[in-house]
Amino acid sequence: MSKLAYKSETSAGGIVRKTENGNVLWLVTQHSQHKGWGFPKGLIGDSVENESRESAAIREVREEGGVEAKILCPIPVEVKYTYRHKDILVDKTVYYFLMEYVSGDPADHDWEVSEAKFLDEDGVRNILTFDTDKEAFAGILALAKM
Numbered sequence: 001m002s003k004l005a006y007k008s009e010t011s012a013g014g015i016v017r018k019t020e021n022g023n024v025l026w027l028v029t030q031h032s033q034h035k036g037w038g039f040p041k042g043l044i045g046d047s048v049e050n051e052s053r054e055s056a057a058i059r060e061v062r063e064e065g066g067v068e069a070k071i072l073c074p075i076p077v078e079v080k081y082t083y084r085h086k087d088i089l090v091d092k093t094v095y096y097f098l099m100e101y102v103s104g105d106p107a108d109h110d111w112e113v114s115e116a117k118f119l120d121e122d123g124v125r126n127i128l129t130f131d132t133d134k135e136a137f138a139g140i141l142a143l144a145k146m
Contacts, residue, residue, distance in 0.1 A: 004084070008091040012056040012076070013041025015140040016069045018101035018118055025118035026137075027065050027106060028127055032114040036129035039136065040064035040113070041094055057097045065116050066108035069099035073146075077139035079132040096136045098143045 016027040016039075030037050042060040045051040051059075054071055061069045076095035083090050106116035119127065121141070128134050 004087055004089045006089050006091070008093070010044050011041045011092065011094045012044050012053040012060065013039050013094060013096050014057045014061040014065070014069055014071070014099040015039050015077075015096050015137060016061055016065060016067065016099040016101050017144065020118075023120060025120055026124045027061070027067065027069075027101070027116065027118055028124055029064050029109065029113045030115040032112055035114070037127045038130060038133040039096060040116070041096070042112075053095050054097065057095070057099070061099060062104070063110045064113045066106045067104035068102040070102055071097045072100050073098045073143050075143070077136050077143065079136045079139075081130075081132045094132070094136070096140060098140050 018025045028037055029040050040061045042056065042064065044053060044056040048055065053076065057071065058069065061067060076097045079094050081092050083092065106118065109116040124137060128137065
C-alpha cells in the first residue's frame with residue numbers, strides 16, 4: 001500500500017450577487033472536470049506573486065465566472081475541507097468574499113468552467129454540489145443581511 005503525500009492549499013473566491021428587476025441573483029459555476037456546481041475560486045498566488053486574497057478572489061470571479069465584481073465586505077467566509085488528488089491528500093482552505101456584480105457576461109468564463117449563470121437563492125441552494133459550498137453560501141447570506 002502506497003503512502004499518501006500531504007499538502008495544503010489556500011484559495012480565494014467570490015460569491016457574487018446581482019440585483020435584477022428587484023430580484024437578488026447569485027453567480028454559480030459548474031466545474032468542467034468533476035461537473036460539480038459551486039462558486040468561482042482558485043489558488044492564491046498561482047499566477048501572480050504575492051497576490052492578496054482579495055485580488056485572487058476578484059481575478060477568479062473574472063476568469064471562472066466571466067464577470068467583473070467588487071468586494072462588499074472585507075471579511076471573508078472561510079471553509080475548510082480535505083480531498084484526495086491521485087496520491088496526494090490536500091488540506092484546503094477557501095476564503096469567499098461577498099461581492100457585487102459590476103459588469104460582464106457569465107458566458108465569458110474560462111476552460112475550467114463548463115457553465116456559469118445567475119440563479120435566485122433557492123436555485124443556488126438546489127444546485128450546489130458540496131456541503132462546504134452550502135456552508136459558505138449560508139455564511140455569505142448572513143453577511144449580506146448585516
